[in-house]
Amino acid sequence: MEIVIAGSPRKGMYSDRLASSYAEARNAEIIYARDVKASPCRACGWCKGKGNGECVQKDGMSDVLSRIRKADALAVFSPVYWWQLTAQAKIIIDRLYAMTDEEWNGKLLTVVVNGAAEDDDREFAILREQFEEMAHYIKADLRFLGVGTTDDAAFEKAAEKVRKLF
Numbered sequence: 001m002e003i004v005i006a007g008s009p010r011k012g013m014y015s016d017r018l019a020s021s022y023a024e025a026r027n028a029e030i031i032y033a034r035d036v037k038a039s040p041c042r043a044c045g046w047c048k049g050k051g052n053g054e055c056v057q058k059d060g061m062s063d064v065l066s067r068i069r070k071a072d073a074l075a076v077f078s079p080v081y082w083w084q085l086t087a088q089a090k091i092i093i094d095r096l097y098a099m100t101d102e103e104w105n106g107k108l109l110t111v112v113v114n115g116a117a118e119d120d121d122r123e124f125a126i127l128r129e130q131f132e133e134m135a136h137y138i139k140a141d142l143r144f145l146g147v148g149t150t151d152d153a154a155f156e157k158a159a160e161k162v163r164k165l166f
């Protein structure tokens, strides 16, 4: 089973459309980060100690965490905001710190970021490198795609590239 995190605050726009076509084609469950009522990670360390993998904060992330733990694949779709993911997506990723090495091990991690820049912009190389490091750390298999969605024509090319991930 695969979980798709849709990280855009903009309903039905480029990132949402890429995420929903991907989720539909792969029969994955989609979670809209903008609807998840979750606080940022507090770095309290509870999950790595007494919590034994459980997060001390009981909020909208509790359900998201338990679904991602059970999934064998996770996909994150997010627009690029200031060379990074959206805050909505980042809160969820940070809270995944509660997952154990065993829960991560071997999961397929797909990351699709879209921005107003051209496909060959350095921002996508920077983001790719970050996720390569993260995937290496959690021992996940990474598929990364950075695409420009400057306008509808660019979006069509991006959608075609996403279809190759189906």
Ligand SMILES: Cc1cc2nc3c(=O)[nH]c(=O)nc-3n(C[C@H](O)[C@H](O)[C@H](O)COP(=O)(O)O)c2cc1C
Pocket (backbone or CB within 6 Å): 008, 009, 010, 013, 014, 015, 016, 079, 080, 081, 082, 083, 084, 114, 115, 116, 117, 123, 149, 150
């Ligand atoms: C706060 C903010 C920061 C942004 N920063 C970047 C950026 O660093 N690089 C980029 O290519 N686009 C940037 N953009 C543009 C969005 O990534 C782009 O409009 C994208 O299509 C939004 O995705 P959406 O259609 O799913 O909302 C930014 C937009 C906002 C609102």
